[in-house]
Amino acid sequence: MICAYLDETGNTGNDLTDLSQPVHYVGALLVPETVWAATKAGVDEVKEFAYSRGFTDDTCELHGKEILHGSKGWRRVSVADRLSILTQCVEVMEKNDLRLVSGGCNKVLLRERYAHPEHPHSIALWLCLERIATYARQRNQLAVMIADDCSSDHKELSHKTLVRYRTHGAPFGPTIDFSRLIDTIHFMPSHDSAHIQLCDVAMYINQRYRMKKDFRIQQLWYRCNNLYMGSNVIPY
Numbered sequence: 001m002i003c004a005y006l007d008e009t010g011n012t013g014n015d016l017t018d019l020s021q022p023v024h025y026v027g028a029l030l031v032p033e034t035v036w037a038a039t040k041a042g043v044d045e046v047k048e049f050a051y052s053r054g055f056t057d058d059t060c061e062l063h064g065k066e067i068l069h070g071s072k073g074w075r076r077v078s079v080a081d082r083l084s085i086l087t088q089c090v091e092v093m094e095k096n097d098l099r100l101v102s103g104g105c106n107k108v109l110l111r112e113r114y115a116h117p118e119h120p121h122s123i124a125l126w127l128c129l130e131r132i133a134t135y136a137r138q139r140n141q142l143a144v145m146i147a148d149d150c151s152s153d154h155k156e157l158s159h160k161t162l163v164r165y166r167t168h169g170a171p172f173g174p175t176i177d178f179s180r181l182i183d184t185i186h187f188m189p190s191h192d193s194a195h196i197q198l199c200d201v202a203m204y205i206n207q208r209y210r211m212k213k214d215f216r217i218q219q220l221w222y223r224c225n226n227l228y229m230g231s232n233v234i235p236y
Contacts, residue, residue, distance in 0.1 A: 145184075
């Protein structure tokens, strides 16, 4: 069994004009059941380190943006320690031989090329699901999909995207066999899932470096890229 933990970044809903977030990404951290517990234990160790370095909130939830910028409970944690925490998150993924996949929608090009464009989340999601399905087929295993909790409208859009793909196939290009994806997408609060939090960190590192060329995380970006099994952005 593979647990595919989904998260997203760059979501501006139906607003396709925000140049500060031109690409909507949906990514997944792929966790084989054999290393599920070890991965969670690794994240718990990272959180223990965070508390030892001054993290102040009662509950430690790993969000890449908050860690890098030192917001909320991270205000008293030094820059060096916060970068160390991001590094430790990447090390947990590397140590457990986890893989990442993602799909993206270029909202600027989508607006320019289509009079009635599909929702960016739908496009990014089905691209991501295709890569999860491909990975599951390669490993001859089933995959269960768990995503960060969100609004009811967003959940409905995600469910409709999956059902439409199962029923009609890919909107364009070759259709991938989704038979190894178990039933539907399950949603849970990210603060209850160490694995969703790891996915958040990886997705943020990817977006932050691509958009801002933040050289503090350049090496982490390279290392995360080595974990990717597939990533695509459309239109291109």
